[in-house]
Amino acid sequence: MAIRPERIVIVGGDAAGMSAAAQLRRMRPEVEIVAFERGHHTSYALCGLPYYVAGYVDDTAQLVARTPEAHRRNGIDVRLRTEVVALDLERREVVAYDHERHREYREPFDQLVLATGARPRRLALPGRDAAGIFTLHSLEDAEALATWLQQERPRRAVVVGGGYIGIEAAEAFRARGLETTLIEAAPHVMPLLDPDMAELVEQALRADQVTVLTGTPVEAFATRNGRVTGVLTPHGEVPADVVVIGIGVEPNSDLARDAGIALGDRNAIHVDQHCRTSVPGVWAAGDCADAYHRLLGRSVYFPLGTTANKQGRICGLNLGGRPARFPGIVGTAITRFGETEIARTGLSEREARESGFSIVVGNARSTTRSGYFPGASWMTVKMVAEEGTGRLLGAQIVGGPGAGKRIDTVATALTAGMTLEEFIYLDLAYAPPFSPVWDPVVVAARKLAREV
Structure with missing residues (x-):
């Protein structure tokens, strides 16, 4: 008698779910992958929606990274307009409702990935x-x-x-x-x-x-x-x-809660750093799940598309047989209003104090380019560090074009556990069209180092 291939069921067809599916398919072409998506689309750029409304993007099709048809050609059984309404963990089945055919049915699984995302409050x-x-x-x-x-x-x-x-x-x-x-x-x-x-x-x-x-x-x-x-x-x-x-948003964790899967911060599905839930063989990733915060040393709910894609990949790697661990986040985010860029990473002053850190705080105002170079615009950097040790804890940036992405330098330093003194001497690139000789984030670190 032929042995049935292992069946992986994925609930949710956007960033986390389809990242897991694509990674798994590359590693294990023999497994069956069924992905349920209650909407009409898969793998689209949620973060691009305001820019479509603004008229900067002409067509929502430009926001779709991979269509359902593309996933199907890759051997993933994508079922649109089909909502998973319950989990039967004892029988290892999901209960699905097909909105097009108006019928409910059960689908068996060997392993399950919950990537149900978030919903607007x-x-x-x-x-x-x-x-x-x-x-x-x-x-x-x-x-x-x-x-x-x-x-x-x-x-x-x-x-x-x-x-x-x-x-x-x-x-x-x-x-x-x-x-x-x-x-x-x-x-x-x-x-x-x-x-x-x-x-x-x-x-x-x-x-x-x-x-x-x-x-x-x-x-x-x-x-x-x-x-x-x-x-x-x-x-x-x-x-x-x-x-x-x-x-704001809240996690779509009702399915997990009703099935007895443990929830964590703000009722997000609690996962370990391998994206495993409290139930063996059930994984979770993306905006429905929490994530380990490297500075706080605990899991938090901080939904972002970048984290969703990374956690989805971690799920796919583990399901594919290569043990993988998501090392965590430091809370990095960026947006803009017109020409003003807004970014943050790590802990704010308020968050650091509420978390029990003894801190020093400093601000620096500078320009995105050398001040004499055409197109230089203002920017303000606020930096937070641990008192005594000088360990970096966070930064915020508000400024003109070219300011915001500097937050990535600080995010890298936070991930590496750097101190202010170590950060000051990073070998950052310099030329007048790109920055002053002392980059604004380094200027902020220098000023703060005097207070430690």
Whole structure:
């Protein structure tokens, strides 16, 4: 009797899930791989959605890295519009619902990868379901918003939430010429930045005529004939013809929770550094899972596309028979508003203090190029280090074109466990079109080293 090939079932067809599938297929061509995706697309660039809405990207097809057909040609059985609704771990089966054929069925597995991603946090407020209110978390979301902008020709936009998606949505609306208001319940935008650095972002928003309302919770949405007309706050109504809600995401971990799989920080699926869950033969990766933080020494929920792709690869390597370990993250992220670049890595001043570190903090203002060179723009670097040892703990950067990606130098230093003195003497490239002779991140380190 023929032996049935091992069957790997993957729940989720975007970054983490399909990275795992592709890696596994390269290593083990004989296994069966079934990937369930409840949406219409696979392997697309979620981070590119605001730039499609802005008009910088012409077609959502440009955001698709690999189509379902391409995955199928690679021997991966991709099943679109099919949602896994339950896990039967005792029988080693998933329960799937095919939305096209309106039928439920079971699919057996030998090993299972949960890559269910995250979902936008929602505001359960009066008027939330009115036409003209959007989230921005899928290709369908972006297409629906772009269609609304084209057909309805709104003049006034409101963005609820001042994090990464909120900042990027505000840029998209300003790029289209809309009067834009950004509302944030916290005391400042970009809550992952310290207030002094967030203030620089708010200055950039206001300089581009975005009205910024911080410390302002949303109470309801005003509507007329089923369409949004405004956003209600304790300080009054903000008129709106279109609204984007971008108040963060939460992990799609319900399947795991209901099946008894252990959850971790913020209810993300808890995984070890091999991406194994608490149940043997069940793995998890991407925005549904937590990740080990190298500075904090514990797992945290910090959903990013870069981490999703890396964890997916780790899953694929382990399933393929090559033991692999994800060494962890340091919390690096970057975005922009217009010409202003915003980046962070490691721990902010607030996070470091809350985590019990004794720290020193310093800021440096410099230019992205030699000051005399055409095109030089301002940038501010804030750096955090451990008092006494001088060990780098984090940095934040806000500045003009060419500022943001310097955060990668600091992220590398954090990964290596470098001190300020070691960082200062890194052999960084210099020429006037690219940086001053002392790079701004090194200038910040030099100033901070005096305080250690």
